[in-house]
Amino acid sequence: MATPDLNASASHGLTREQLLALYRWMRLTRTLEERLVALYRQTKVVGGLFRSLGQEGCAVGSAFALERRDVLSPLLRNLGSMLVKGAEPVEILRQYMAKGDSPTRGRELNIHFGDVEERNFVGQISHLGDMVPVMAGVTLTFKIRGEDRVGLVYVGDGATSTGAFHEGINFAAVQRCPLVVIVENNGYAYSTPTFRQTAARQFIDKAIGYGIPGVRADGNDVLDAYRVTRDAVDNARQGGGVTLIEMLTYRRRGHAEHDNQSYVQPGEIERWAATNDPIDRYVARLTGELGFTTAEVEGVDEEVRTVVDTATDQAEASPPCDGPDALRGVYVEPAAMPRLWYREGVASAVDAHERPESWGTHDV
Amino acid sequence: MATPDLNASASHGLTREQLLALYRWMRLTRTLEERLVALYRQTKVVGGLFRSLGQEGCAVGSAFALERRDVLSPLLRNLGSMLVKGAEPVEILRQYMAKGDSPTRGRELNIHFGDVEERNFVGQISHLGDMVPVMAGVTLTFKIRGEDRVGLVYVGDGATSTGAFHEGINFAAVQRCPLVVIVENNGYAYSTPTFRQTAARQFIDKAIGYGIPGVRADGNDVLDAYRVTRDAVDNARQGGGVTLIEMLTYRRRGHAEHDNQSYVQPGEIERWAATNDPIDRYVARLTGELGFTTAEVEGVDEEVRTVVDTATDQAEASPPCDGPDALRGVYVEPAAMPRLWYREGVASAVDAHERPESWGTHDV
Amino acid sequence: MSEITFLEAIREGITEEMERDENVFCLGEDIGAFGGAFKVTDGLHARFGDSRVIDTPIAEAGIVGAAAGAAHYGMRPVVEMQFIDFVSCAYDMLTNYVATARYRAFLPCPIVVRGPSGGYVRGGPFHSQNPEAAFLHTPGLKIAYPATAEDAKGMIKAAIRDDDPVLFFEHKYLYRRIKGTMPPGDHVVPLGVARTAREGTHLSIITYAATVWKSLEAAELLAAEGISVEVIDLRTLLPLDDSAIVATVKKTNRVLVVHEDTVTGGVGGEITARINELCFEWLDAPVRRVAAHDVPLPYAPPLEDFVLPQTSDIVRACRWLAAY
């Protein structure tokens, strides 16, 4: 089959390389998460595992609209956006395995890390909504300095209920900060369906209350996610202020791997998997109207597998954290907090005779 | 002049007594506040004085739409609504003068007090926005119990920026609580004009984001304030959930009496006073289309003056607070907190030799 | 009567109170049909229905405020924080509105705010917190932090019946590891009364929550060395049981305060000050603290282990104190 001329509107002005890159980021996200599931089952992941299965299109498409100098603030389901922004698979793996050379040196879990020096994504915290004010401040800085930079922050459907979301987006709207706020509406906040989170018909209905434009995207169409975000980013870059984007998607796994999704209607997940998977849809598009060959697509799969394999080997070989490092870096000065008095000269915090699993077996 | 038939639509179905009562509450609010200004100048008011000059229509008209069993949560500029709900002028005066028999026994200031037993208004705190979640809970209770009761809570234009406002109204909207939320848009939050508070064109634009109806009223038309609130109250009573009302009005005095309003454009206050005073407008209406005589109106003024005079005498004669009472009532049990060790047997906390005004005159 | 877990004990306590008093109701994130992140409210929704087990939006200040409003009008709300770390989002509402309601406005505000707290579980800085000290200087609140399954049940019942607001901390490490046999009948453990978890004569450990178990483990190890350690489980931090503190000081004359929260600004300071004020003359040694290092709690096991107080730390500190 001959390569057809790329229809500029179908490809939203993206080059062939870019179109394939979008696929690669989605595939990398999924393959990496699948590897994490395997490691989780081997109990090599410390703590919970949070998937973005079925949501890769939102994260990848939106982040793809940013320049390197722009700043991204991801959430738990935005692994894809971090990869686009330059996070390395080995960093993700080390984080999840709490390795000593992980991006946070074992201080924080899963994908809670960032890099504001070069790649420009900010390490999130668990408290939902808090990143919205923070990104208002990041982008306020760009506005004050006249820097040509834009910010992008995600919130879940659930996080829109927080006071922090409200205070942050309102502040940014009033200040006309160059900020894009994406509500990733995946139908659930943990077990809570959207209709218990808000009585609004749709999340973009919140935009008018902040005096900003609200736009909806099909989050499972990576090109739509890209296009809508790019327009909002362009608008922000030109001084147009904040845009609220609602991306429609669906969370096919539980809140975390241990969640059995008992609260989901039978068949709902299967339906989304069968008919509305962002990768399947994009593959069909690539090999259909966009004129890529199956071999090209499979080549990406192959390359991604190798990348993830290599990263896994690297991460597994990484050293564990070193206890006393825990005291370093709370402040610039002092550089480390002192050891407490009963720890002076003690090599290991936990002695052999510690048996926390035995708690409660003593007489009370 | 003969009394014309009351036009039911002009009077919104109110009786003659009710129409005159609306006037009385507005006049009482203003006269009482004017008395407070006099007492303030005599330094008999402890702390600041907060006026609602020019906003009496909002407070009175809206509260007039409630039944006694309904619950009101007023703010600083809603003295009028408290009077309608049964607060006595003497209570207000004692509060401002921090008297021992004031409604809070001197614990809280100005109009921060309530009565949930009989008259059903809730004592507010200073932290803006906090009363919205609280009233969501009050009205959730009515819903759970199937009680035929409604709640009404006010916020200023400024308070809409708080996270508490957002969390509370959203919670109430999802739960379809029988609650009416009034945004009293008086143009300023302290010195901050509305356009620095929100980029929204109007506050009712926030309603759709919560999936609730939003209605605007002319807050300086007491009948419009009444009508719009009554409709929202009726809707809440019938299970229709939350309504957001925006009342347009104007704060003619400073945030508090000491504020010289340097931030206000010259002429702005005078214009509102001359052309859009809620009392003047209503008097014109009363003596015009509603067919009251000037004597009737003046009769109210006279009666109100007497009421305020009597209340002032009573309040001035009220005893001051008794120091040790400060320790009572933090918990049900213990009924009073213990005196600290160095206060045992001490009659007066502050000795004659205390000269706090001399602080800083000692060598450092 | 069979043993149940700490977690089941809390559920049993809430269930009994919901049966006893129809004004008791639960609200929180994912607590309905799902039963909550830790399943504390599992089954309650099926049993008591939509209006008594309410799934809320993610809005801690909103939920706590709503609970307060309901409490003013006669309800007895039991609020779940999905993790107690999120109570910080309701800090204003709790310290300014809830805690002062009775004092400033004579408003009854009998709410319980409960949730999983504490570390030793590789939860990282935002799923392991012990925020009790942040509320200690808030008159109007009570703070309960049980260590045993029996207390977990008896104290949640007391908290729900209390006419004032109670923060109820549930150490998540104990949820499924600690078991107990519930006393028969209406088992209520009054707030404000400490418990002697172990009798001893040479020195006293004053502690609460998960470190009660670490202290008991240390006491057991020290007994083998001939050091007899008394362990006081405070159970309630506000109000503190001064008489229990004074009694143990007068008995052993040596005190180690142990808690999981960071040492600076933790509850240990208040306890030390009270001992100074109430029974200084009885001290044969300084009051000392074993607690977490002053850093945000990190996630990696070697780091978390290093930061938190461990049994061996308590053992070493006790040896030092006994030898003083």
Next chain:
Amino acid sequence: MSEITFLEAIREGITEEMERDENVFCLGEDIGAFGGAFKVTDGLHARFGDSRVIDTPIAEAGIVGAAAGAAHYGMRPVVEMQFIDFVSCAYDMLTNYVATARYRAFLPCPIVVRGPSGGYVRGGPFHSQNPEAAFLHTPGLKIAYPATAEDAKGMIKAAIRDDDPVLFFEHKYLYRRIKGTMPPGDHVVPLGVARTAREGTHLSIITYAATVWKSLEAAELLAAEGISVEVIDLRTLLPLDDSAIVATVKKTNRVLVVHEDTVTGGVGGEITARINELCFEWLDAPVRRVAAHDVPLPYAPPLEDFVLPQTSDIVRACRWLAAY
């Protein structure tokens, strides 16, 4: 050089830092053309313009979060709380996001959050607070609370230059009552170093903020009775200046901790614990506290006077301690 007030000293400090470093900017409610509720930022908007003195919506969490974001990208935000009582609304943002930023994510977060605090002004429960103790167990924050005009200037400058987040409490009773002559030049008072406000030999008062002045007044009165009181002004509460505390204990052997915040859970506990740990053997008497009674601060003058510590209380407590 003429005397200026405590308030003017703060303004002078902020102004100098804004001149020195273009990354320093102010944000808060009504701080722009209006100059702030207490006029601390008066004139700054006219001088530095819209983008360096920013009026914000009423959103304490939003403002503090925005400051943090700006600080990550090289700015030096100075945030005003209109009253420090409203910092409770930003409690989550400060304790979870701001305080941990460097530790968990290597993010610089040099922000200053400042505002009028404290009582003795008939401000009632929500305009008189001393929330310092609520932040004391938050590693990652610093807490400054000056008592003199000189320190107010020197410490706000140090706070703005500090590479970590600083809570800066400004006692509103001192704003216009206290004056001082500013040392010439770039007057920076380092954080973490206490000050001997008055030398003495019989006993030591350890205190900070407004009660420094009450303590000095008491010391003056006691001098007439032959009791020589040393007064230590801590100036910074996090980190605490342990060496200054130890030095005064070793000198006088008797300590009274005085603060305006409620006694239970106040900073006094931490100070007492440190003294126990660092210099117990030097104590000739128990460390005792003079502080506010454990109630929300009421508004009426006789009630507020009764609840708060007064000079006469300090005098009586010192007599007791001297006689011990």
